[in-house]
Amino acid sequence: MRYTKRWKRGLTAMVLSGFMITGTVLAHLPKAEAADAWAVAAQALGVLGAYQSSLSSILALGNNAKAQIESQRQDIQQNGVDPNDNDVQVVNQVMQQLVSKGDYVLKENSLPFCWTVNNSKDFNAACYPTNYVSVNKALVRGLNLEPDELAAVLAHEMTHGIEQHSAHNYAKAVAQYYGMAFLNMDTGVADWNKLNALANYSIAKNVTLPTEYDADAGGFNIMTSAGFNPGGGAAAMARMARYLTYETQNVLEYQDPDPKLKEQENYNDHPDTDKREQKLAQMMTDYGCGHVTVKDRKDVYIDGQELLSVDWDGDYDNTLENAYFVAGAIAKAFHDNDSPAGWNFRTDGDGNVTCLTDTRINQALHRFLSTERAGARLQELVTAAYASEAASGARAKMKAAEQARQQQLAEQREAVLGAKAKAVKKMRENGDTYSDYGQADKALFQMERVFAARNPENEAENYAIRGRAKAISGDFTAALQDSDKSVAMDGKNVYNYLNRADVYHMMGNTEAALADLAKAKDADKGNPYGWLMSAQIYEELGQRAEALANYQEFYRLRPKAFRVIPAGYLQDVSAKDYKTLQKEKEDARKKYEQQWNKEHKDKKAADKKSAATS
Template identity: 50%
Template sequence: MQHLFFRLKREARRLVRCACAAGLAAAFLLPAPHAAAGASGWELAASAISGLIAYKSTLDTMLDIGNNADYQRQSLLQDKRANGADANALDVRAVDDVMRRLTAPGMYVLPANNLPFTWHVNDSALFNAACYPTDYISVNRGLVRVLGGNEAELAAVLGHEMTHGLAHHSAETYAKIMATYYGLSLLNMATGVMDWQQLQALTVYSGAKLFTLPKEYEADEGGFYLAARAGFNPGGGAAAMARMDAYLSQESRNFEEYQDPEEKKKENYNDHPDTLLREKRLLGLLTEYSAGHVTVRDRKTVCIDGTPLLTGRFTAEDYDDTAENADLIAGELGRLFHDEAAASGWGFAAGKLWADERAPLLTEAVAREGLTAKLSALVHDAYAGEAASGARAKLVQREQQQAAEREKAQQALADASAKDIKRMRMNSDIYSDYGASDKALALIDRALSLPNLDDKAESLAIRGRALAVRGDFAAALRDADAGCAQDAKNAYNFLNRADIYWMMGDRAAALADCERAAAADAKNPYSYLMSGMLYDEQGDRAQALASYRKLHEVAPKLRRIPDEYLKDIDPAALEKIQKERAAAKKAAAEKKRQEEKTKEEDKAQKLGDASALPLQLRQSR
């Protein structure tokens, strides 16, 4: 059984909840002609400067939050508290399988200031997923169920969320909305042309339309290529949009997500594009991916170079899935055109039914409708025309450009600063605290591989601790011994090794390393904290009290001394702490009461708003 290991530097890190969810409306300085008319040049300049300062400071803060594994952990806990956990193992397995493939090595380049992705399937019935600034992806069970666990569609949606994280979309949009608000606030104070509610509405609306919408399209494109690169059907993104459109307009009985089918000809007045526009754009990406050969006409007919091959079928019992099925078949067809440089790679054989295990849906449709000869003719004609059209050359050029972009990202990672590498070490240590040895080892191995590594000795000691969390104690001690030998002046090297010994059950060796840590840095409180915990664990109260007394001397504000010892060391401090606990408990109870009251008020409001729904939908609720 794994030892409940010591959280080495937990108290040194501020544990606060990450209040920034994915999908925050984002904006920059929206032109305000009415305000500008009555404002001086100085006022306009001041508002612009105010917005710029707000943007820069907020962005720096958000990026710092996003690259802190403590905040990532809090994102997960916050999601679980608010939305619970999906109890259906099939839902969880479907998401886990897709995310493991999407996050496998080589699928993308993780920037130096990004955390490894982590995810959770919650118990919300709404059709949604979100990526927090911390690279934490929250997936609603409602989304998994509506997509029927289809891996290609899930991959496109989850790749979309990953792109938000890789490109820091949440951080940027939140910073821009703050810039807009501060800039317009200063301008409004000078001109007084609108009230604060109008200003807030203008900020949110302009952010949704000018910045969040383009980022959604960017995330769709990123998700398309992430999923395709991982081997998923590249038609999954378009199919997911088709499924989503059918669900929101035909099936959803939730007022919050219902979409009026008569309002789909233009972009919605929110922070996401209309689903049919997204489907159209994703099919455009599929056409490019197929060297220009594959299209879907009227959301049902799959074509090769404009010539119809087959039509998607209506197969579902409760909704029209024609477009979804056409998009998925088109995706398989597009992958074959992408992967094969000539018709010879398709495996056509005279007198034999065509089949390809890479394209099960297409294979089944061709067999059912007797389309082998037609498919063969269209495919051969398509390749014959590539030289004249330049379609294959355009595809090769596009992929060379993407390869160059990945190489540039790799170089940026190789040039990671010592500051970024230090943060990798810190985050690796935090992952070890939470028992996530895979992520801890991935980050510390990454740090050790980079040219600008600033402290190899501490990095080795941290890797040793991560290996111990995994249970590989022999390798853990090799690394920790090397770290201590290379730098005996760093107390944390000995503390890491002490924690390894503690996990191994060797308290004597752990206590000896605590003494070495104290000798290296007498003001470091954690050697006394760890030794106090170790002595207490083995029942030596006198030695534990001595260690805790020393801890109180060097760090009286650390507050990790158990009450039974603090009452002997500093009774007044214990009394103060107990009063603070009682006050915090009272405040928490009041907060919970207010939250329950707000929920009831929101529920009443939604019941009132439901009268605006179509009669048929109201009756079905």
């Protein structure tokens, strides 16, 4: 049907959950009920199969380590890598802190996070279904490399991945498109252009939009638990609003400062930055037992009493951001300390009252306490705030909310630990894929999950795969211990011998590697990998006759895999396939040459046009 081409282009964007450019009518329901309700709705519309198939396919994509690596490769190929080492270093530090210290649980069918700072000029970040986070250089620069603001944005993206928003939103979008199309075929009430516009609007407002609020809330919890300033989220929204209004060079990013224009209905699938700022500011207040607020875009209050007013101190008016950083530091102190004693109020060398530790999170607070001479005022307000908590129940409310969240995380961890053997096997397979690509850290992360699971599926093979990952990390002693254990536990499994042979090979012990490959062939003569690995080792040793014999047997078992055989050997193994390979290489060379000539020609034309207009 002709209309399918149009909506499929729109659905492509749904595969990404992005900070700026990537909801449900049923968003008020708990998540499990909402998912069931969507299935019921899809069934009522006669598109249950499309809904379930779409959801299943994207979830499967998100649990494929090779697809994750390909996601990163394609992003880099399309956008390049940010050439500024400082940009990359700051993002790496923020992401490492979020990933290692943040409080979250990966689902059994999710992958560990990876990320790249690309060279795009668009103010955006996005999380692929594979938990690959693409961070645009323009966003890093737009947020002035501010760690707490970046943490809020990147934790927002992590939440999209953790909650698998892309898969669920895509499936809901498919159901809506198909459902509206089928209804229209029955009633004929709208032409296809109007129907497409209606579907796009409905998906933006009812499918994607609510998940953006969810990602803001989840991101706040991750970034605060990782130790970042609780005011970073609201500050990021304030900074984003300014950037999109006064600094962006991209007309598609522009945000009109007129509140009336902001309120007009549109197809945007992200909440207005002002609304997001307000919600994140309220989260900051709640985090700090309800004590601290920001008013009039510059004033910091504690329990309705003004503490101080901030000012801007940068290359632009960053007053509001500073207010949130000061308020965030205070909120964190209220959250982390059950009494004023934990604030460590003291007198500095100039006779002013100061408090807390001298860390980055408290820098803005310390600076404005000093310039405004407000340390004594803060001590007074903080002491009064704690005294009022028994009556207000503010701290008990905050701790109850924390306890509920921790209980939810504990239940999620239990669910992953109790994953079925099939899911654990997929974790192991993803670990082995990471090893194939030399990513030992992710391979070992996956194997930690495998060994923690209560349904290990194949314990001997688990040791074999972990042993290989340890060898790739350079820990050969531990690698051989795991490899030996796998063979001792199951000497009939060909893959245990193959993995130990690979470990020996990496260690440089080719004699032991070939001995294990001989055992692998005895265990399963029909397995091609023993012959392939033997051929490669003999080739390294310069023993051509032995290498050729093993390549020939590999080809007999897997003739369609002829491309892995070096051309110098393939010519003797299969003259026909050798000719095919040579033709493919020549075609690829011509295609590359044509593409290069086209790009070179286009660049010359653009340069000529630019010179003529300047």
